[in-house]
Amino acid sequence: MSKLIKKVALIGGGVIGGGWAARFLLNGIDVNVYDPSDSAERSLNEMLSNARGAYSKLTMAPLLKPGKLVFFDSLEKAVQDVEFVQESAPERLELKRSIINQIDRYAPEIPLICSSTSGLKPSDLQAEMQHPERFMVGHPFNPVYLLPLVEICGGEKTSCKQSNSR
Numbered sequence: 001m002s003k004l005i006k007k008v009a010l011i012g013g014g015v016i017g018g019g020w021a022a023r024f025l026l027n028g029i030d031v032n033v034y035d036p037s038d039s040a041e042r043s044l045n046e047m048l049s050n051a052r053g054a055y056s057k058l059t060m061a062p063l064l065k066p067g068k069l070v071f072f073d074s075l076e077k078a079v080q081d082v083e084f085v086q087e088s089a090p091e092r093l094e095l096k097r098s099i100i101n102q103i104d105r106y107a108p109e110i111p112l113i114c115s116s117t118s119g120l121k122p123s124d125l126q127a128e129m130q131h132p133e134r135f136m137v138g139h140p141f142n143p144v145y146l147l148p149l150v151e152i153c154g155g156e157k158t159s160c161k162q163s164n165s166r
């Protein structure tokens with residue numbers, strides 16, 4: 001991946017997914033979100049409003065033009081035409097595996113898929129993927145929009161090579 005990312009998909013828009021949304025949007029990157037909860041859109045917009053206030057106090061530089069936020073009613077639609085996907089669903093192995101397998105299936109061209117998991121192993125999460133080499137854990141520090149720190153960790157099948165071919 002050598003070019004700058006312009007649009008991402010976030011699967012799960014709770015505390016951490018919402019934090020990722022704020023960080024991306026405030027850095028000018030467009031964000032697609034899929035979260036099946038009826039209250040996800042409202043609570044994510046509340047979080048964004050807090051993040052905007054906090055972010056503007058972090059720097060004396062003018063804020064960038066924010067990215068565009070779009071909510072989708074299906075995971076399949078949310079992962080179309082994006083360059084990166086971050087999964088931030090509840091911490092349950094079977095649920096996350098099912099979500100990651102769907103991302104893998106619906107978005108075969110995306111070069112990098114990450115999970116925010118705090119405690120699950122990347123090798124377990126990528127076990128059933130068709131293209132597991134593009135998967136890794138990207139565990140953010142919380143609050144995500146204030147702390148630009150992410151622990152990254154590949155699994156047994158994660159590729160160590162940088163690739164522009166996918």
Ligand SMILES: NC(=O)c1ccc[n+]([C@@H]2O[C@H](COP(=O)([O-])OP(=O)(O)OC[C@H]3O[C@@H](n4cnc5c(N)ncnc54)[C@H](O)[C@@H]3O)[C@@H](O)[C@H]2O)c1
Pocket residue numbers: 011012013014015016017034035036037040088089090091099116117118119139140141142
């Ligand atoms: N809370 C933290 O401090 C923290 C820090 C770093 C990483 N994490 C990790 O981030 C992940 C999310 O944690 P959180 O605190 O945001 O939890 P959360 O409960 O606040 O958010 C989870 C969201 O996922 C949504 N969801 C449920 N099923 C879904 C599905 N099938 N598809 C898409 N979305 C679905 C829920 O509606 C909810 O909005 C976990 O893996 C957790 O370990 C949490």
